[in-house]
Structure formats: C-alpha cells, structure tokens
Amino acid sequence: MPMSWAPGKRPVFVGAGSTMVRRYMPRSHSANAKDAATAAIADAGLKIEDIDGIFIWADPNWGPSAVGDPKVWLDVAHVMQVMPWKNIKFWLQPEAVAAGSCSGIQSAALALGAGACNYALVIRTGHHPAGVRYRQISSNRAAGNAAFTQPYGHGVGGSGQAVSYQAYLSKYGAKRESMWGYVGTAHDNAQLNPNAVWKGREITQDDYLNARLIAYPMNIFDNDMPCDGVHAVVMTTEDRAKNTPHPGGYMSGMAAINWELRSTGAAETLENLEDMGKRMADNMYASSGFSAKDVDVKHVYDGFSPMVWMWLEAFGFAPKGEAHRWAQPETIGLKGTDPLNMSGGNLGNGRVHGFTHVLECAQQMMGTAGPRQLEKVTVGTVETGPFGNGSCFLVTKE
Amino acid sequence: MPIQTTMAPYGIMPVSTADTKPIWDGAKEGKLVVLKCSDCGFLNWPPQPWCGGCKNPDFNKEWVAVSGRGTIYCWYICHDTSITGYEEKVPYAVLLVELEEQKGLLVMSNLLNFEYGTLGEGIENGAAVEVVFDKASDDIFVPQFQLRR
Ligand SMILES: [Zn+2]
Numbered sequence: 001m002p003m004s005w006a007p008g009k010r011p012v013f014v015g016a017g018s019t020m021v022r023r024y025m026p027r028s029h030s031a032n033a034k035d036a037a038t039a040a041i042a043d044a045g046l047k048i049e050d051i052d053g054i055f056i057w058a059d060p061n062w063g064p065s066a067v068g069d070p071k072v073w074l075d076v077a078h079v080m081q082v083m084p085w086k087n088i089k090f091w092l093q094p095e096a097v098a099a100g101s102c103s104g105i106q107s108a109a110l111a112l113g114a115g116a117c118n119y120a121l122v123i124r125t126g127h128h129p130a131g132v133r134y135r136q137i138s139s140n141r142a143a144g145n146a147a148f149t150q151p152y153g154h155g156v157g158g159s160g161q162a163v164s165y166q167a168y169l170s171k172y173g174a175k176r177e178s179m180w181g182y183v184g185t186a187h188d189n190a191q192l193n194p195n196a197v198w199k200g201r202e203i204t205q206d207d208y209l210n211a212r213l214i215a216y217p218m219n220i221f222d223n224d225m226p227c228d229g230v231h232a233v234v235m236t237t238e239d240r241a242k243n244t245p246h247p248g249g250y251m252s253g254m255a256a257i258n259w260e261l262r263s264t265g266a267a268e269t270l271e272n273l274e275d276m277g278k279r280m281a282d283n284m285y286a287s288s289g290f291s292a293k294d295v296d297v298k299h300v301y302d303g304f305s306p307m308v309w310m311w312l313e314a315f316g317f318a319p320k321g322e323a324h325r326w327a328q329p330e331t332i333g334l335k336g337t338d339p340l341n342m343s344g345g346n347l348g349n350g351r352v353h354g355f356t357h358v359l360e361c362a363q364q365m366m367g368t369a370g371p372r373q374l375e376k377v378t379v380g381t382v383e384t385g386p387f388g389n390g391s392c393f394l395v396t397k398e
Numbered sequence: 399m400p401i402q403t404t405m406a407p408y409g410i411m412p413v414s415t416a417d418t419k420p421i422w423d424g425a426k427e428g429k430l431v432v433l434k435c436s437d438c439g440f441l442n443w444p445p446q447p448w449c450g451g452c453k454n455p456d457f458n459k460e461w462v463a464v465s466g467r468g469t470i471y472c473w474y475i476c477h478d479t480s481i482t483g484y485e486e487k488v489p490y491a492v493l494l495v496e497l498e499e500q501k502g503l504l505v506m507s508n509l510l511n512f513e514y515g516t517l518g519e520g521i522e523n524g525a526a527v528e529v530v531f532d533k534a535s536d537d538i539f540v541p542q543f544q545l546r547r
Contacts, residue, residue: 137481140410147412148444151540152405152506153476153484154492162474163494170472170523213477216489216517264442264450265504267494269471272502 002289003253008239011109011120013249013362013395015044021126021197021229021350029127029228030082033074036230037083037121043368044234045245046119051234053117054079054091057104057124057353074125074230090117098257100301100385101354102393108235109251109393120235124355128226148266158223158304160267162215164387165306167270169217174309174324176217180205181328182308182340183221183347189334190348192371197227197350222305224346231352231359249365249380249395253288255280256391273387277314280390281383285316288394290379292316297364297380298338299357301390302345310387312340334372342372354384365395401513402490405542408534409483417445420461425539429463430529432503436460441500464499466529467546471496471504475518489516495527495543507543 005011017039019025019032041048058075076093092107101124108120142150149155168174187203190196203221211219241247258279263272285291292315300311309323317338318326326332332340343349343360350356361382363369383392414422424431433445436458440451449457471494479485491509496502510530514520526546531539 133480137410140483141413142410143413143415144417145444147415147418149506150410150481151408151412151534152492152508153409153481153487153490154506156476156478156480159474159476159492163472163492166474166518167472167523213475213489215492216475216477218474263502264444264446264448265502266444266506267504269502269504 011112011251014244015234025228032230036232040232053120055108098389102391123232126352159215161304172321186348190344224351227350253394255283468497
C-alpha cells in the first residue's frame with residue numbers, strides 16, 4: 001500500500017537556499033547556516049517567525065574527533081542559538097550515519113503530514129576544519145572489530161568502497177576508465193552551479209585517469225572533497241503551499257536501508273550490498289506507487305563514485321551489471337536521456353553529505369534550478385548514503 | 399614491487415580482549431580460530447554479541463579451528479598515507495578472503511610472499527590462498543594469507 005496523507009497535508013518543498021561550497025571558508029559554519037536558512041526562508045516567501053519546525057540529519061560524518069564540538073558540526077541546539085527564532089514548536093535530529101541526509105527530509109515530512117509543525121526548515125552543514133587531515137588514523141592499537149581490519153592498514157578514505165568496487169569491476173567485466181563517464185558529468189554539471197566547489201576548475205579525462213591513487217581502483221577524484229558549505233530547504237503542507245511562490249515536489253514515498261540483511265563479516269559481499277540496496281529502492285517505489293520508469297529527476301549518492309553505478313542498478317535506472325556502460329554523458333548528462341545529479345553532486349558541487357542532492361531535487365521540482373533546470377519534471381527521487389547505508393524519498397511535481 | 403614477507407612492524411597492533419582471546423591464542427599456535435554457533439552451525443568472523451546466522455543474542459558459542467584455506471573475494475591497493483605507521487608500507491594489497499568453510503565468510507588480509515604490481519597486477523579474484531601467521535609481537539600473531547601452490 002502506498003503512503004497516504006490527509007487531504008491538503010501532503011508535505012512539499014517551498015524554498016531552498018545555499019551558501020557557496022568551498023574547500024575552506026574564512027567564516028564560521030554558524031554564519032553559513034544562518035545565510036543558507038535565511039535564503040531558504042526568503043525563497044519560500046516566508047518570515048523567520050513562520051518557521052515552527054527544524055530538522056537536521058546531524059551525524060558529524062567528518063572524522064575521528066571533535067564530534068561534540070559545535071565548531072565542527074551543526075546540530076539543532078546550535079541552530080536554535082544563531083537565528084532569532086520565535087515560534088519553534090517541534091524538532092527532530094536523526095543521527096545514525098546509515099540514515100543519510102534524506103532522513104532529515106523524511107522526519108520533516110512525517111511531522112508536517114501529522115501536524116506536529118506547519119513550516120519546516122531542513123538544513124545540513126559541511127565543514128572541514130583547516131589544519132586537520134581528514135580521516136587520519138593515528139591510534140596504534142585496535143580492539144573489537146577494528147582488530148580485524150586496521151592492523152592490515154585498512155581504513156583510508158574510500159577503502160570501504162574500494163573493496164566492493166573491485167568486486168563489481170571483476171564480476172561485470174567493467175573498467176575503471178568508464179567511471180570518467182560519471183565523474184566528468186559531475187564536473188560538467190558543476191560548471192552550471194554557481195555555488196559548486198569545482199566551478200571554474202575543470203578537469204580532463206587525463207587528469208582523472210592520472211590522478212593520485214588512494215585505494216586503487218579508486219583515486220582522489222573518486223572521493224568527494226571535505227568542504228565548507230551549508231544547504232537548506234523549507235517544506236510545508238499542500239494547503240499552506242498554495243500561498244507560496246513556487247511549491248514543487250510533493251512527498252509520495254520513502255524508505256531506509258534494510259540493515260536486517262547486514263552480515264557480521266569483516267565486510268559485506270557485493271551480492272549482499274546489491275540485495276540491501278534493491279530492497280530499499282523497491283520499498284520506496286512500493287510506498288509511492290511509482291516505478292523506476294516514471295522517474296525523470298534522478299539523484300543518487302556519489303560521495304564515492306562506485307556508489308553511483310551500484311545505486312543506478314539498485315533503483316532500476318540501469319540494468320544490473322550494466323551501469324558502467326549506461327552512466328555515460330549521452331545518457332546521464334544534462335542534455336542526455338536520463339539526467340543524473342544535476343547539481344554536480346558530492347563530486348562536483350562538494351561534500352555536504354548528500355544534501356546537495358536534496359537541494360537540487362527541491363529546486364528542480366520547484367522550477368528554480370536556473371541553468372540546470374530540466375524541461376521534463378514529473379517524478380523525482382533522491383538517495384543519500386553510501387552502499388550498505390542510505391535513505392531515500394520520491395516526490396512528484398503535482 | 400618487492401615481495402612483502404611480513405607486515406611487521408604493525409603500526410596498529412591488535413589487542414586481545416576477553417571477547418577475542420581464543421582467536422589470538424589460536425593464532426599463536428598456528429590455528430585460525432573462529433566463533434561457531436553450536437545452535438545453527440554459522441561461523442562468525444569477527445565475533446559479535448549475536449550470531450549472524452540465527453540472529454540469536456543468546457547463542458551457544460564454540461571456538462573452532464578452520465582449515466585456513468580460502469579464495470580471494472576482492473582486493474584493493476592502498477596508496478594513501480593517512481594511517482600512522484603504514485606510510486612506509488604503501489602501496490600494499492588489502493584482500494578480503496572468503497574462507498572455504500562458509501560462503502560469504504570474509505576475512506581481511508594483506509597478501510604476503512607474492513610479487514604483485516602497484517595496480518594489483520597478478521592478483522586475481524578466486525585465486526586459492528592459505529593462512530599464515532605473521533609475528534607482530536611475542537603474543538600477537540596476525541592471520542595473513544598467501545597464495546596456495
Ligand atoms: Zn546461530
């Protein structure tokens with residue numbers, strides 16, 4: 001049975017706002033958050049006193065330390081302090097890393113649909129403190145599960161994905177050279193996104209193929225770059241949205257990863273990951289009543305490039321084992337038959353933990369995506385989170 | 399690439415705890431010991447507070463030695479130097495070995511005693527491997543794998 005909402009209570013996007021995304025910014029992420037939230041509220045034609053709900057997927061998702069430090073990550077308690085809110089009456093802060101950025105949207109939608117609040121701000125910060133190497137592992141002892149992985153020198157950025165990527169390449173006879181089809185597309189799309197960290201810094205296929213190796217078959221361009229930047233959206237219910245300038249993207253379905261399928265091993269097999277991803281996608285389609293062929297605004301998580309191929313197959317956009325051939329510019333480019341990750345995604349726009357996909361989907365559905373706006377916008381999907389993790393939603397234009 | 403006969407000195411040393419002591423005691427005697435659920439027969443690696451087969455948190459535990467034989471399930475070559483103590487070792491292979499006793503039972507390893515390329519040339523998924531125990535300290539011998547001949 002598809003999800004249902006009371007008449008007039010379908011949650012919908014009404015505003016979006018963003019700062020620039022940059023490697024390091026000479027200002028606090030509190031200031032960035034205030035700017036993005038203020039822009040999103042204004043874009044919705046609302047005032048700060050209209051907002052009565054705040055939702056943040058607040059996993060710090062940054063590295064080994066400073067988890068509780070408000071200078072590094074942004075939670076609800078922090079957002080409450082940096083803007084002159086007047087009427088907040090409800091908030092939720094999902095934190096499981098597995099849930100991903102979509103879980104902030106899911107929380108807001110459920111709260112709006114049930115009437116716990118009427119105008120919701122959903123926000124996410126990316127922040128990369130200067131002078132600290134991302135994911136540096138400096139401990140010299142490992143206990144628990146880590147005793148069976150870290151002593152082998154396992155754990156550099158993307159290494160958890162590199163294993164399933166190599167399994168995929170081997171199983172389906174794919175070549176890592178084919179990944180330029182996605183990475184190049186993400187960087188091309190970023191050139192049309194004024195906020196993107198890669199705007200104005202174009203890379204070539206040669207640059208990609210000769211880039212510094214991290215965990216081969218993955219190189220530096222297969223991993224998103226830790227960045228500063230904040231994205232925010234405003235959502236309300238269908239009845240209230242009628243009084244806003246450009247509502248679009250009515251919540252139709254959602255799902256979260258099927259962790260009951262997780263194994264207890266040192267890592268998941270490719271087959272198990274494929275099964276988990278497909279089950280989540282199938283649940284999202286079942287909850288909405290739509291199927292893969294209906295979706296024309298496609299977003300899948302690309303914090304690590306191999307995820308793109310695997311999610312495209314899990315969501316039924318590309319045939320199983322074929323995404324490496326399918327995900328090429330003539331298909332997934334802005335002018336292709338099946339545009340993908342139009343903002344440039346994590347790899348082109350920058351690492352705001354998948355919220356770039358949420359922001360772009362909202363803007364596409366509201367018709368405010370500027371030079372990246374697609375002509376055909378009927379059904380949009382967003383998935384956030386790497387393989388084996390994740391959450392997703394499906395929205396409709398009308 | 400020079401052949402790696404050992405990964406010692408280990409920049410990150412495994413710690414034997416109450417939950418894992420039988421594994422490290424076994425390794426010292428040259429045995430690969432895994433946690434078996436005597437209710438459903440499932441082999442758990444690494445050990446968890448529940449059985450991955452029957453999902454029972456109160457499962458009956460049995461420590462058993464396995465053959466130490468398996469095949470390479472997949473691999474990557476680590477080139478990055480963000481792990482303290484491993485900067486001088488790069489590039490090195492990290493494998494997932496599927497043990498022959500149970501489908502999907504993946505054990506992490508490096509690849510010792512075999513010359514491979516910096517892009518993993520020579521390493522093949524499905525290749526037969528066997529465990530060896532790499533001395534990390536007087537008490538800790540790390541399970542590692544090499545090709546079977
Ligand atoms: Zn069991």
